[in-house]
Amino acid sequence: MKIIIVGASGAVGNTAVEALSGRHEVIKVGKSSGDVQADIEDVDSIRAMYRQIGKVDAVVCAVGHGHFGVVHEMTSAQFMKGINHKLLPQINLLLEGFDYINDGGSFTFTSGVLNRDPIPGGSSAAAANGAIDGFVLGAAVDMPRGIRINAVSPEVLEVSRTKYDGFFRGHVHVSNEAVGLAYSKAVEGCLSGQIFIVE
């Protein structure tokens, strides 16, 4: 398979690279790294990326961020960061990707733990995650030509333990291998409309 992995240099995206690159042609995409550069917050950049790469069998997206701060001190614009920086770029990767994905191909989004196991200040990200999970379920029933769509929703990675120290007290930390298996199942498996929870 020819597989685009957006956010390949990030901790989460790297698990997909590790899981899939031994068996497939993986094209690593990053904003300023990887095999191809694209800013997926910019639709024109997404289009240029697809034109450069051409037809593919799978698109994996493991990027996005939201606002962190308690809800009673949050502005509407801050709330929308989760939507604009995590949800919408993944949606646009799909909407712009229909002309480039082969029959029976797949799109795999990434959500996260915060809409099932919240932390203080995480409501913007929780909303984005919930939107991604809901969209995947809703979109799966529409998909043409046997194309599948799923999301991977991982707990905090073991390798990110230091980065998020103190924010996720009591949360399990998951291995790169466990998260990579979820991306493998999403890309190489047969299911659609699934949220593959790793925890």
Added chain:
Amino acid sequence: MKIIIVGASGAVGNTAVEALSGRHEVIKVGKSSGDVQADIEDVDSIRAMYRQIGKVDAVVCAVGHGHFGVVHEMTSAQFMKGINHKLLPQINLLLEGFDYINDGGSFTFTSGVLNRDPIPGGSSAAAANGAIDGFVLGAAVDMPRGIRINAVSPEVLEVSRTKYDGFFRGHVHVSNEAVGLAYSKAVEGCLSGQIFIVE
């Protein structure tokens, strides 16, 4: 209690009015109907509504709509309709409402069935519902002064059977009373961070 019900003239909002108006002071809010008029897609209109009504014990919101159409024919702007017309107005009602809600008060949002039991063409609404459900869980842990936040997520109402004829094949239709009980539990109960599913 003094309770604002936004979307009181709609089929869903009316169930909250029926359930709560016998025991409480209910202020019905609509875009062009009710006791107070407000367009909750306009933050200035939300602010004017709160200034006019003053302090309250509960805010219920039962409005919102999304784009309906299959995902491979959907534009990014169409996708965002669910976010802009269903999610964001409810978020803004909360963010602008902190100065007007009494200690121990509550906010009750409305999501819906499409992010757990999808129909063709419903991915924009499914994303909005998922975002609302995720946000409620995430925001509940932040809420100050004993303020609660929940969502009611109803199946299609019996009274809306004709309106949505053919779109929700096989879905259960629920009574006004059943949906009203969920709003009652959200407003008059003790839980927070809950999605009260009615199906």
